[in-house]
Amino acid sequence: MASTGTIGLLLAIITALITFSAFRRPSVFERYAFTVDGILTHREYSRLISAGFVHVDWWHLFFNMYALLSFAGTVEWVVGPWKVLILYLASLVGGNLLALYIHRNDSSYRAVGASGAVAGLIFATIVLYPGLSISPLFLPFRMPAWVFGLVYTLFSIYGLKSLNDNIGHDAHLGGALAGIFTICLLDTDVVRVNWPFVLLLTAPTLVFLFFIIKRPDWLYIRGFSLSRGEPESKDERYNRAKFQRQQEIDRILDKINEHGMGSLTAQERRLLKGD
Numbered sequence: 001m002a003s004t005g006t007i008g009l010l011l012a013i014i015t016a017l018i019t020f021s022a023f024r025r026p027s028v029f030e031r032y033a034f035t036v037d038g039i040l041t042h043r044e045y046s047r048l049i050s051a052g053f054v055h056v057d058w059w060h061l062f063f064n065m066y067a068l069l070s071f072a073g074t075v076e077w078v079v080g081p082w083k084v085l086i087l088y089l090a091s092l093v094g095g096n097l098l099a100l101y102i103h104r105n106d107s108s109y110r111a112v113g114a115s116g117a118v119a120g121l122i123f124a125t126i127v128l129y130p131g132l133s134i135s136p137l138f139l140p141f142r143m144p145a146w147v148f149g150l151v152y153t154l155f156s157i158y159g160l161k162s163l164n165d166n167i168g169h170d171a172h173l174g175g176a177l178a179g180i181f182t183i184c185l186l187d188t189d190v191v192r193v194n195w196p197f198v199l200l201l202t203a204p205t206l207v208f209l210f211f212i213i214k215r216p217d218w219l220y221i222r223g224f225s226l227s228r229g230e231p232e233s234k235d236e237r238y239n240r241a242k243f244q245r246q247q248e249i250d251r252i253l254d255k256i257n258e259h260g261m262g263s264l265t266a267q268e269r270r271l272l273k274g275d
Contacts, residue, residue, distance in 0.1 A: 007081040008072025011088060012065045015114060018053040019061050029054055029112070034096055037107040048100075052092040052114040063137070064114045071121045075183070078128055083186045084121075087179060091120020094178025095171035102160075102170045102212070102219070105246040116171035120179025123149055123201060127180055127190050130197040149201045152176070157208050161219065177205050 004012075022029040034051035038044040055061040076084045095116020103109040125132070130146040143151075153176065160169035180202055184191045191198060211218055 004069040005073035005076035005081065005084060007076055007084045007088070008069050011072070011085075012068055015053050015055075015065060015068075016061060019055045022054040033110050033112050034099065035110045036100065036103050039100060040104065041107070048093050048096045049089060051096060051112050052117050054112045055114070056112060060113055064118050066137075067118045068114065068121065071118075071125045074125050075121060075128065079183070079186050087120060087124055087182045087186065088117045090182040091124075091175040091179040092117035094181075095119065095168075095173075095175030098174025098177075098209075099168065099170040105250065111168050111171065113168065113171070115168055116175030116178075119152075119172045119175035120182065122152075123176040123179040124183035127183060127194055127198050127201065128187070130194055146197050146200065149176075149197075150204075153201060153204050157204060160208075173205050173208070177202060 018028070018032070022032065032047070032050040032054045034047050035044075038047050055064065072084060072088075075087065079087070092114065096111075099109075099111060099116075126145040126149040130144065130149075132145040133142045134145045134148045135142045136148065153173070156169040156172045156176075159165060159167055160173065180198060184198060
């Protein structure tokens with residue numbers, strides 16, 4: 001297939017079939033979904049991949065598969081079908097790993113969809129052809145691919161930091177970053193020829209990751225300031241306290257795992273009991 005690519009078409013068909021099965025049988029949805037508890041507690045690592053083959057509804061499926069079929073053929077033409085599959089799966093796992101890191105203390109968090117993998121394909125196309133003219137979905141104008149990629153990245157960071165919608169911005173960022181790194185490994189000419197665009201599109205995400213690793217509570221602070229002096233709302237104080245409590249509980253559980261219950265202080269025991 002010249003326009004969609006063989007692998008792109010195959011992935012779209014498989015994803016549609018599994019998603020349709022999940023619509024009819026909730027047990028399939030539950031078995032495939034990305035869940036923090038399933039991955040970290042029960043070690044069901046296959047969910048990092050299986051979650052990309054189920055979707056919430058038909059619109060969710062349509063938008064992801066439309067984007068997949070729009071970009072997969074271009075990448076396949078450059079690197080071949082099997083490398084497209086590697087790129088797709090690497091981006092899917094990369095997006096879900098970032099989501100897992102960000103939500104690691106929220107055992108109830110769950111997600112589905114191929115958006116991380118699709119983001120990887122889109123950004124692989126962008127670093128291959130940064131000057132390509134792209135029309136954002138259903139909008140009546142076009143822009144250079146690198147501009148679209150930069151706007152997409154900054155919007156994803158804003159969406160993840162603002163915490164005001166139900167979009168998987170973490171999977172988008174992680175998938176895009178994994179897609180860029182993977183295409184650079186699969187086609188080293190990308191780095192040699194288009195390195196300024198690789199740097200431009202990865203730098204914002206890498207800086208963002210540095211901040212959330214260095215200061216995990218920054219995600220729960222209103223705005224983008226690094227100052228600790230800004231007034232917080234009631235919800236922000238609650239989220240911060242919840243996060244800090246979970247961090248302390250994780251530390252205590254690690255201590256039990258290494259040294260046993262007898263190593264706990266009285267205060268640690270009370271915290272573990274919820275007193």
